[in-house]
Amino acid sequence: MTSASSSEIWSVKRLRSLIGQIGFPIMLLLLFIFFSAATPGFLSIANLAALAHALAPVAIIASGLAMVVMAGNLDISVGSIAFLSVSIGWSLLGLGLPVPLVALVIVVSGGVLGAVNAFIVVVLRINSLITTLGTMIAFRGLALELSGTNSHTLPDGVRELGNQAIGPIFVDSIIALLVVVAIHVLHQRTAYGRQLAAVGNSALIASKIGLPVGRVIFVAFVISGCLAGLGGIFATLQVGALTAFLGRGLEFNAVAVIVVGGISLFGGAGNVLSGILLGAVTFEMIRNGLNHLDANPYAYRPISGLLIFMAMYADSFRSRGHRRK
Amino acid sequence: MMAAPGLVLSNISKRFAGVSALKGVELTAAPGEAMALLGANGAGKSTLMNILGGVIQRDEGVALLDGHPLDLASPRAARAQGIAFVHQELTMLPTLTVAENIMIDHLPTVGGLIDFKALKRRTQDLLTRLGCRFDADTRVGDLGPGDQQMIEVARALSRESRVVIFDEPTSSLTEPEKQRLFGVIQGLKSEGVIVIYITHFLDEVFATCDRVTVMRDGMLVSTGPVSAHTVASLAHEMLGEGSLAGDIPTAVPPADEVILSVAKLTRARVLSDVSFEVRSGEIVGLWGLLGSGRTELLRALVGLDPIDSGSIRLKSSGHLVTVTPSQLSRSTAFVTEDRRGEGIFPGQSVEQNLSLPTLRQLLNRFGLVDRSRERSLADDLIGRLGIKTSGRGQDIATLSGGNQQKIVFGRWLGSQPTVFLLDEPTRGLDVGAKTEILRLAVEIANGGGGVLLVASEPEELMRVCHRYLLMDRGRIVGELGRGATRDDLVARVSNRAVDEVLQ
Numbered sequence: 001m002t003s004a005s006s007s008e009i010w011s012v013k014r015l016r017s018l019i020g021q022i023g024f025p026i027m028l029l030l031l032f033i034f035f036s037a038a039t040p041g042f043l044s045i046a047n048l049a050a051l052a053h054a055l056a057p058v059a060i061i062a063s064g065l066a067m068v069v070m071a072g073n074l075d076i077s078v079g080s081i082a083f084l085s086v087s088i089g090w091s092l093l094g095l096g097l098p099v100p101l102v103a104l105v106i107v108v109s110g111g112v113l114g115a116v117n118a119f120i121v122v123v124l125r126i127n128s129l130i131t132t133l134g135t136m137i138a139f140r141g142l143a144l145e146l147s148g149t150n151s152h153t154l155p156d157g158v159r160e161l162g163n164q165a166i167g168p169i170f171v172d173s174i175i176a177l178l179v180v181v182a183i184h185v186l187h188q189r190t191a192y193g194r195q196l197a198a199v200g201n202s203a204l205i206a207s208k209i210g211l212p213v214g215r216v217i218f219v220a221f222v223i224s225g226c227l228a229g230l231g232g233i234f235a236t237l238q239v240g241a242l243t244a245f246l247g248r249g250l251e252f253n254a255v256a257v258i259v260v261g262g263i264s265l266f267g268g269a270g271n272v273l274s275g276i277l278l279g280a281v282t283f284e285m286i287r288n289g290l291n292h293l294d295a296n297p298y299a300y301r302p303i304s305g306l307l308i309f310m311a312m313y314a315d316s317f318r319s320r321g322h323r324r325k
Numbered sequence: 326m327m328a329a330p331g332l333v334l335s336n337i338s339k340r341f342a343g344v345s346a347l348k349g350v351e352l353t354a355a356p357g358e359a360m361a362l363l364g365a366n367g368a369g370k371s372t373l374m375n376i377l378g379g380v381i382q383r384d385e386g387v388a389l390l391d392g393h394p395l396d397l398a399s400p401r402a403a404r405a406q407g408i409a410f411v412h413q414e415l416t417m418l419p420t421l422t423v424a425e426n427i428m429i430d431h432l433p434t435v436g437g438l439i440d441f442k443a444l445k446r447r448t449q450d451l452l453t454r455l456g457c458r459f460d461a462d463t464r465v466g467d468l469g470p471g472d473q474q475m476i477e478v479a480r481a482l483s484r485e486s487r488v489v490i491f492d493e494p495t496s497s498l499t500e501p502e503k504q505r506l507f508g509v510i511q512g513l514k515s516e517g518v519i520v521i522y523i524t525h526f527l528d529e530v531f532a533t534c535d536r537v538t539v540m541r542d543g544m545l546v547s548t549g550p551v552s553a554h555t556v557a558s559l560a561h562e563m564l565g566e567g568s569l570a571g572d573i574p575t576a577v578p579p580a581d582e583v584i585l586s587v588a589k590l591t592r593a594r595v596l597s598d599v600s601f602e603v604r605s606g607e608i609v610g611l612w613g614l615l616g617s618g619r620t621e622l623l624r625a626l627v628g629l630d631p632i633d634s635g636s637i638r639l640k641s642s643g644h645l646v647t648v649t650p651s652q653l654s655r656s657t658a659f660v661t662e663d664r665r666g667e668g669i670f671p672g673q674s675v676e677q678n679l680s681l682p683t684l685r686q687l688l689n690r691f692g693l694v695d696r697s698r699e700r701s702l703a704d705d706l707i708g709r710l711g712i713k714t715s716g717r718g719q720d721i722a723t724l725s726g727g728n729q730q731k732i733v734f735g736r737w738l739g740s741q742p743t744v745f746l747l748d749e750p751t752r753g754l755d756v757g758a759k760t761e762i763l764r765l766a767v768e769i770a771n772g773g774g775g776v777l778l779v780a781s782e783p784e785e786l787m788r789v790c791h792r793y794l795l796m797d798r799g800r801i802v803g804e805l806g807r808g809a810t811r812d813d814l815v816a817r818v819s820n821r822a823v824d825e826v827l828q
Contacts, residue, residue, distance in 0.1 A: 189439050191432040194421065198429050201418040208380060208416050209480070210404040210430050269420045 023314065024260065028282055035289035042292045049168045055284040056176035057082075057235040062254040062261075062276050063183040064227030067220040069258055070187060072200040072267025073128035075224050077117060078254055079247035080139035082232025085109035085225075087147040089233070090242050099158060107229045113139060114225020118218040136251065144244060151243035154236070162237030172234040179227065184273035186223075196220060200267030256304060257283060260311040282307065330391050331355040332377075332488055332519050337386035339372055344726065346372045347543045349386075354488075354536070359510060359520040361530040361551065364540035365563050365781040370523050371413070373540070374490050377521075378410040379403030390487060404430065407487035409480075411494050413523075415473050419466030424448035426465050427480045451479045456505040470497040471594075478506060488519045495529065496616050497594065507533050525614040527556045539563055560815050564783060577771055579607035579791055584775045585744050586645055587626070590635030595621045596799045599635070603744070603775035608766060610786035611779045612805075612814055613796035619779045621799070623746045627654035640743065653744070658737030660730070662749035668733040671722035675714050676703035678721045678732050706735040711761065727758025734765050745769050745776045751785060763789050783814040 036043035061078050068075040089106035093099070113135070120131045153159070164171040187193035199206045199216050207213045228247075235250070236242055259265060260282050261275030286307075287300050334352040338345070347369045354360040364370045375381045377388065379400040388395040396402045400410070418426050424444050425432070433443040448461040457475050459468060465476060474497050481489050491510075495503050510533050513520055522534055530537055530551060538548040539562040546562050585603040590596055596618050603609055611619040624630045626637065628650030637653055638645040661668060670678055680687060680699045687702065689695040703717040710731045714724060721729060730750060737745070747766060751759040767789055770776050780786050786793060787809075795803040795817050805813055 185438070189441075190437060191434055191439060194425050194429060194432060194439065197421055198418045198425075201420055205416040205418065208400050208410075208412065210379075210399070210401040212401060268418070 024262065024278060024282070024311070028278065028285070031282075031285060031289065035285065035292065039289070039292035042289055045168050047288065047292075049165075049170060049173070051281075051284050051288050052173040052176075053170040053238070054288070055280040056170070056172040057231040057238065058250060058253050058257060058283075059176040059276055059280040060179050060234065061228050061231035061250060062257040062280065063180050063272065064224035064231075065251075065254045066183065066258055066263055066270070066272050066276060067187070067196060068128070068217075068224045069263055069265060070200045070267060070270065070272075071196050071217050071220045072203060073121065073217060073220070074255070074265070075114075075117060075128065075132045075221060076251040076255065077113075077132040077136040077139055078224060078228040078231075079250035079252075080136045080143065081110050081113045081225050081228035082235060082247035082250060084113060084139040084143035084146070085229035086232040086236050086242060086246060087143040090147055090152060093155075093158070099161070103233055106233055107226050110229025110232070111222045111226040114222040114228070115218070117225065118221035121221065122214040122218050140247075143246075147242055147244070149244050151241045153241045159237070159240045162234070162240060172237070175230075175234070179230070180273060180276050183223075183227075183276075184271075187272050192216070192219065197268050200264075200269070202268075253283065256308050259308055259315065262311070262315070264315050265312075266315070331358070333387070333389040334373070334377065335387045335389075337373060337376060337388070338384050339376065339381070340384055345543055347376075347383075350540065350543070350545050352538055352545075352548070354519045354521065356487075356517040356519055357514050358536060359514055359522055359534040361534035361537040362521055362523045362540065363527075363530065363537060363559060363563055364546075368540040368563070369543040370540055371492060372543075374410070374492055374521065374523065377403070377488070378408060378490060380410075401430075404484070407485065409482070409484065409486040409489045411477050411481045411489065411491045413492040413494075413496070415470070415477050417465050417473050417476065419464070421465060422461065423452070423459060423463050423465055423468070423476055424461040426476055427451060427483050429480075431484060447483070448479070451482060454482075455479055455509060456502070471499060471502060474498055475502060475506075478509070482509065482513075486518060488521065489513060490521045490523075492523045493525065493616070494522075495524065495526065503529075525616045527559050530554075530559065531556070557816070560818050564781075564815055577606060579604040579770070580773075582640070583645065584640040586638040588636045588638075590622070590625060590637070591633050592621070592625055592630060592799075593633055594799070595630070596625060596632075599799075599801055601794055601801060603777060605640075605773050605775060606770050607792075608770045608776040608778055608790050610790035610793040611777060611796055612783070612786060612793045612817070614818055615781070616798075617796040618799035619796050620748050622796070623659065623748050623777065623779065626650060626746060627657055627659055656742050657744045657746060658734075658742040659746045660733050660737070660748065660750045662752040669721050669729050671720070673721060674718045675707065675712070675721055675724070675732060676700065676717035679703045679706050679717075679735050682736055706732075706738065709738075710735045710765065725758070727761065730758070730762055731765070734762070738769075743774055745774055747776060747778045749779055749781060751780065759785065783811045786814070787811060 041047055061082065065075055065078055085106045088109045089102045092105055093102050097105075117128075117132055117135055120126050120135070121128045162172070166174065187196065195206070195211050195216050198209070198211055199213050203213050231250070232247060236246060239246070257276060257279035259279070261270070261277075261279030263270030263272070263275045283304060286303055290300055332352070332354045334350065337347055337350045339347040350369065350373055352360070352362070352373065362370050362374070372381065376383045376397060379397045379402050382398065388397055390406065395406055395408075403410075418429065421429070427448050428444055433440045433447070445461050452459070452461060455475050455478060457472065457479070459472055465473060468476070474494065478494060494506060498506065510520055510522070522530070524530065534551050536549065537551050537554060537559065539546040539559065541563065582605040583602045584605045587602070588600045590599040599622060601609070611622065613619050621630065625632050632650065637648055637650065639648045639653055639656065670681070676699060680702055683702065684694055687695050687698045700717065706712070707714060707717060712728050712731050712735070714728065721732060724732070734750075745766070750766070751762050763785065766776050766778060778786065778790060791807050793805040793809060793814065794801050795805065803817060805817070
C-alpha cells in the first residue's frame, strides 16, 4: 500500500510488457543466428528464398484471418475454404476456362464462402468459433464431393506457374508481401480498419457509439474468405496437384502465426505487418532450420506448440491491463 | 397543427421481463434549453435516455424532434438524427488513440485512407475547447477515468448535434474540469442545442440547467423551471413521501461487541479517510446519493476495487485482527443491486445457484458433491427464505426478481459469513419482495452478523437500521442514531448540497 511497493509493481509490469513486446523478435534473431552458425545450408540465398516461398500461402491466409481476429472473432474454416474454392476452380479448369479467370473465380468463391460464415455469425448470431467449426467440416465435405478423394496433377502449363521467380525470389513470396502490406494499410489507415479495431475492443460499446458492428464483422469474414481462396491457389501450385489434403491444418497454422505475431485473440490489438511476417517467418524458420539440422522430423510439432503457449501467455498479460478496468 | 420546435417525448412506456420500467413518461425540451432529469436510483432516467439514444427500444410512445418523428431503432440511427449521448458508463475503446476514439464514426478520409493530419487537428481543437492537456495520439487505455470522461464528452461534441444527453458526466471529473464542462454546456445552449442533463449532484442542476424534470418509479413526478425549486424541494420530489408496507420484526439492539472496524480507508478520488465500526447484531445504513461513495466503499472493502491506504480489522476468535480486503471477502456476503450481472447464474437451477459457495462442505468421501445433501440444503433454504419456485430444479432465470434476490441471499446463509454488505438489495423489487428481503437482513443481524445496508429510499433504511452513516463525495460526513426521521435524512442530503451551492 505504500508508494514504494506500488512503484515496484509498476516496474515489474513495465518489464513484463517490454518482454511481451520485444521478446519474440529477439528470440527469432537468436534462432536465426543459431541456425546460420550450426548448419552450412541455412544461410544461403537459395534457402532463404525457399523459406519465403514456403511461407507464402499461410501468410496470405493469416492476413485475412487477422481481420476476423481483430474484430474479436475467429475463423477456423479458412483451410476448408481454400480447399473448396480451389476445387471449384479445378472443375472450371476442366471445362477449359482460361487460367486468370479461374484464379479470379477461386478468390470470389472464397469470398462467397466467407459470406456464408458472416451470415451465420452476424445475422443468426452464432458464436464464430462454433460457426466456422461447422463450416470447416461442411466445406471440406463439399470439396471432397467435388474433387473426389484422388489427387489430380495440375496440367503442365499451370504447374509451371508455381515456380515463377524474379531473380531468386519466387513470385508467390512477392504477392504474399503485397497482401500483408495491403491488409496492414486497410487495418491501420482506413476508417473501416479503425472501426474493425473498435468492434474488437468491444462489440457492445461499438454499437452504443453507433458503429455498424454487423457490417464491419461481415466484411472481415468476406476478406478472410477471399484470401483463403488466394492462399489455396498458391498452396496447390506449390504441391503441383490438387489433393484431398489441401488446406488441412492450414487454419491452425494461420491461427498460430497470428498468435505468435502478437495479434490479440481478444480482439482489437496488434500490428498486421510486423505480426504476420514475424509469425510466419518464425514457424517456417524453425521448420527449415530443424531440417537442416537433420533433427527428428517430429521435433517441429512440440516446439511450435511451446511457441504458441508462450505467445498466448504474453498476450494474456498484455491484454489484462486494459480489460480489467 | 403547427409543429413545435424542440424535443417531445410523449407517453413513453417500457417493460423489462414483465416489470414496468417506464409508465407513460412525458418530456419536452426547447432548443437552447438545458433540461435536468432527476430521480433516485431506479427511477427510470437512464432507461428513458437509452430509448432516446436508440440503445433500447420503447414499447409505446412517441418521440418527435421539431415535429418530425424520430427513428430510434439503433444508436446509429439516433446519432444520424443529431442525438449525441455522453454515457455514464464510459464507452471507451482502450486500444485506440484519443483521436480515433472521438472521431471513430466519422473519420476524415482522403482517397479512402484516413487523413491523420485533419483527424489530429480536429481532435486537438475539441480537446483545447474542453481544456484537456493530453495528446490526441495517446492510447485511451493509458488515461485515467477523468480524462476518459472528457473524451466521452468530446465525442458527443465532435458532430453537429440537436440534442446532447449528459448522463452523470461529472462523476470522475475534478472541479476545474467540471467548470469547463459547464462552460461547454452554456456554449451548446447558445447554439440552440437541447441539453438533457442527468445528475445526482443537485447543486449542478442550479449551476447549469433551465428546467428540471423529476421521475420516480418510472413515472413523471414534476416538470418546471429550476427557479421554482430549492435543493430541498428537489430532494423531496426525488425521494417521495414513501410508504411503509409490511411489518418487519424489530431488530434486537446490537451487542457491544465490535466485529468490523475500518480506519482511514482511502482510494484516490473515490474514498477519503473513511472510518467506522460495525457491532455484532447491528444494521448500519449507508446514506447518501448515488456517487457519494457508498457503493465504492462496499466494493473497496471486499477488494473489488483497490485501496490506497487504510486498515480493516475483523473479529476472529475473540480478537480484532487486521485483514486485507481479499481476506475480509472470505467471511463476507456481498449482495448487489446488479443481480443479473453479478449475483445469479442464469441457465442453472435454483439448487445449483444455492449450493455454489458451500459445495466444499457437501463433498462425500470420494470428493464428489453429495447430491442428496445438496438437495436437502436447497430444500431447507427454499423453505426458510420462502422462495416461490416450482421446485429446486427450476432455472433461476425464470424466477421473479424478488425470488432471485432471495437465492442470492440464501447462497451466503449456507456458508455463515459474519459481515453482510448489501448494496441496494431491494432495487427493482415490488413492495412485498422488498419487505421480505429487509426481513432477511434483520434475521441475519439477530443471528449475530453485522450488516452494512445501502438503499436509495430512506424508508427502507428506517425500517431496519440501528444507525446511519451519512456519506458525501467519498467521505463519512456525519452519523444519525436510530431515532432519526425521514426529514432528518433527506435534510442531510439536501443541506450538504446547499452548502456546496453557497460556497
